Amino acid sequence: MQCPAAGAKKVRATERKGTARSSPGHRPQGRLTGRITVLLAVLSIGFLSSAALAEKPNEIDRRTLDQGLAELGSNLEGLPETAKAKTDAAICFKALGWMLRHEEWARKTAVRDALNIIRIGNERIKRLQAGEPAVPLKPGKHVLAYQSAVDESLQPYAVSLPEGWRPGESKRWPLHLVLHGRSNDMNEVSFFASHDGKPPVKDSNWIQLDVYGRGNNAYRWVGETDVFEALADVKKRFLIDERRIALWGFSMGGAGAWHLGLQHPDLWSSVGAGAGFVDFYDYQGISEGLPEIQHTMLKIYDSKDYALNLYNVPVITYGGEFDKQLAASLAMLDAARSVEVPLSLLIGPGMGHKFDDASLKTFMAFLTAHNEKGRPEFPGRRALKFHTYTLKFNKCDWLRIEEQHEPYVDSEINSTYADGMLQVETHNVRALAVARGVADFVSIEVLPKVALAEAAGGQLPDVYFVQEKNGQKENNGWRMLSYDESLAFIDNEHAHKRHGLQGPIDDAFTQPFLIVRGSGTPWNANIDRWAHSERNRVATEWDQWFRGQLRVVDDSALDEKDISSRNLVLFGDPGSNAVIAKVIDNLPLKWTKETITIGGKMYPAGDHVPVLIFPNPLNPSKYVVLNSGPTVKADEYRKSNAWFFPRLGDAAVLKVDASGATPVWSTIMNSDWEIEK
Template sequence: MTNESYIMLSTLSACTTGALIFVATTACFAQRPSDQKVAELQTGLQQLQTQVDELSQRPELQKRDGRAQLADVAVFAKAVEWMLRHNEFPQKGYADQAARAIEIGLQRGKELQAKAASWETRPGVTVRGYFSRIDGSVQPYAVTLPEGVNPLSGDRWPLHLKLHGRADKMNEVNFIARHEGKPLPKDQTWIQLDVYGRGNNAYRWAGEVDVFEALADVRRRFRIDDDRITLHGFSMGGAGAWHLGLHYPAMWSSVGPGAGFVDFYKYQNQTEQRPPWQHETLGIYDAIDYAMNAANVPVCTYGGENDAQLVASTSMVEAAREADVDIKLLVGPGMGHKFHPDSFKEFMAFHKEKSAAGRRRGMGRPEIRFTTRTLKYNQCDWVTIREVDEVYSPSTVEAKIHDDGTITIFTKNVAALSVDRNVGASVVIDGDELPCRTAADGLLPDVFYRMSTDGWEVLGYEDSRSFSGNPDLHKRHNLQGPIDDAFMDSFLCVVGSGKATEAADNRWVDWTFKRFENEFDKWMRAKLPVVADADLTDEQMQASNLILFGDADANSVIKKMMPHLPVKWTEDEIIIGDKSFSRADHRVSLIYPNVLNQMHQRRTGTSGPLRYVVLNSGHTFHEKDFKASNSWLFPRMGDIAVQKVTRNGDGSYSEEIVWGANFDSEWKLR
């Protein structure tokens, strides 16, 4: 079975009558409807799920465009199923919203059965769906179409990508109710994408991927002008705009963050520094560390005069100024945590002006000033940071194209980089002059440069091909950790068919897996993709990050992986480098390159992205962090950690991280 087929079956299994599994959670029952109303919703959902099942068997709906139409129906079933399984009825009227979602889904299903889809180019707001590569789930977004949008014409439309604020009572059903069927706003001449972001996570982790998967789905359906994409949001959406705007500065014609946090320590009034492995990884998301990247994209930020979150905007403006970069700041006079009407007009006028001008891309961007704390975010226009010397330390590239066709680049904490070969004839990196356009026989789109003991060197064709394959398993983009990064791409939980030697290990592993299963289902809005160790295929291993639960006795995949992991088990101890911990009350979790994945590619002569393996961990932050604040959704265990565990009377566990670390740039312990 192909990985695509596996994902499809996993996704559609959530849309079958037999898949109605209701998980007990801590959801709000404040306005729980009557048992009769719940029964009516269950009956309606079963009808809709049956309809989706029947549609999924139609060959034309297995093709790309057909899958999009199928997702546009299945997303309504998913919305109601998740409301019921988590008992999410926080306010009066949510049951009616669910009934309306079922009604819309059934109507769309009937249209598809008749090979029609009236909603596809209808002006105004409609909710759409897509199947996520992360876990195969169907996720919603809303799109607003102006009059005259025709995917078959040559017209390309500007797009506004809008990020919602934190809304604890908003689930998929309520998201649908807020958007579906709303009229086109007066004078709107752009397509608008409102993302769901998998709920309330400040567009981190799967929430971040949701933004780009929804954007990709809109691009597949409509002709979008990639030089005229505006990103903006308010409150949590503002935090998301800071994050996505400055981590991906080459994507937007302008960025508009309103009243969103940018600095964990300041926002949470933290005076004590987190443990080193956590402190380092805060640099993944603290937007304050990326202020210089506003040199690459116009930014207009807003805060109310009396809003405590105004400090986020003023802090970013000051940090950017220190880097000799300007950010436009609007302050709403006398306002709290909302837009002043006049400020909003000025805010939107700024973005309309930048959209009209369009973004200068590629060689049209003669100067780049880019910084990052992680190889996860490593590219700006025609320059890509490939490797760094010190992980989670600032890496910077300042590059300029000169009139004579030469490029000058100054770097800090960069061990390897690449340049689009078309931007210049030659390049001078930190004083070392090297060829560009003719390098590597002119055969590859990017020219690779690597720091050696003698300075910067350019790679030839064969070395460039080898470099791209990452034969030495260095930290690279999407292979840089920490543990939580494994859940930003296709992943598959592999559970053991056997039993661990120690019963205590079995109990903790089972509890850890169940906690991850419940938390991901509730807070990331999807079912975990799971396979037994005996059923794992080579194809699945190549297509997904593997999340392994158990030990070498319980899980045959862990047994195969053991010789390649930086941890050893004896009968009594866990050994990591020169450290040892008692197995009686300690457990280890880690992320590491999947060496079996690489060995398979070498053996079969195939290529593809290298994957992670994770041992005994889901996300390293938990339910209390999701409930508290989005700013708490940062990695707790880095790349590897040992926890002391104590079993509680109710069967749960108390965990204390007694040691943690982040591997260096070569995936070794420092």
């Protein structure tokens, strides 16, 4: 069966029943030793607390695992600082430690896999002690690791090197970036067991990166950051042709391929989305709308709303004939047709939630063909149709949407090109940047043409344009910025919403961040108890669900380096937390011992607490967050990956009582970080 979109490349699926088959950078390596010491202390706590889980190790096995973990940690601490890629050995220690602490024994081979990780770790350490690489790279699959800039945690990924790969060669290889499906028994140890030491992907002429994604979060938020951090690490270690990177996945991985593929369409030579959800309401079978703020927040990750971006990257989607997730592929097909962009669809005859062999072969042939062709070199395609709802996803090839008139309202760019002239039409775009070398001339709507080579003195790689509400009427408000104006715009001295500084609260936890706890006298004991409890809950859930540990400092220990490099997450009130007291007058609220005033409303401070995200008054290029971690809680995380969307927008007030905290008000700030009453 086959359903090509109008104008789409036709891809034929088998007609018989088939057999079943599913940038941030590094931290310095020198910080690893200190982190391992901390992990040793933390991981020694609570190991023998038990939950009656299947496949729990017996007493002898448990003693062996505890001893093995301690030995790994001790041996890692003894490695010289000059040892390269200690992350590749230390990840074994981290993997086992998290598994033991969280009692993760659901997998039938869990104990055997845990014992094996000790062996792998010790072998890697011995190589480092001998001055050799921890992992001797050769054709086959290897689990490697990097240290995340977000929280300094170690995160694994798997790389498959094809039979033709040789160390030290000068050839640049195409890459397949693969996103796994949801698995409730997945952890770092099982990830090792699934990949490390296995033969290379059969008949591959590419390097393959299988990301871990910090577990099961549909590659959203810090899971998305993991994709790009792992990709950056692979690019550092191997010669990758950046024009030939294919992205694909199945099930949860298919959902991830939809959103990463359509929201970053200029990164991939092609995208393959197998059986992945694209719309919250349809996927969850919910007919009643969510609260307004939450409904708006769905615009961040509902891929169906980004169908226009299919114009910029070739995409193939697959669904089994009897798989309920075929509905997602069909929904994307309808969305593609409605905006007249191509999409190739495969339907597996007689299949449920899996590939048939013939469809998989066609699916992979599509990716391989486009990978061989690669994305065009700069300036590439000058005709673009790019769509976004948030500045989190603001770039396509030579174009960046720098500011919106209204957040979470569709922003769109359409461009045409002829005879050296680039014509750009916009919707809900307040500022944009155009790469200087894309054309000889550019015109934004009715703005007279601008010679790009000479614009703004010809001194910056991009040319900036802004639209002012009360600007030149004859130019529809658009004007080009001069060189000095461009520098001021880049500095964002007025702290407008920009990419990486657009909210909501959850966005702060996709970047390097630091928890700052108060050490002073709280204004209200009730709120202080809640803040302490909430901070502990965030730390516990981050540890289990995002596979890292929060870095926490007292307000008195905060230093300039942290202020300059990290988002600050402040818990407490202006009495207990000196940093809150320092910034409170520059935040969009008034907080006294008696009342909290925000958004034109007043609340008693004795049983209410403000939570918000805002440009940090101490460093406006970073966020400050009050009294909140990620707004998705553990019980929601367990439901389905589709529930992994923000709950509170940019700011909220919570009422605190014995049962916890309940939102009584929330809002999304405008593009100038103002609360509109």
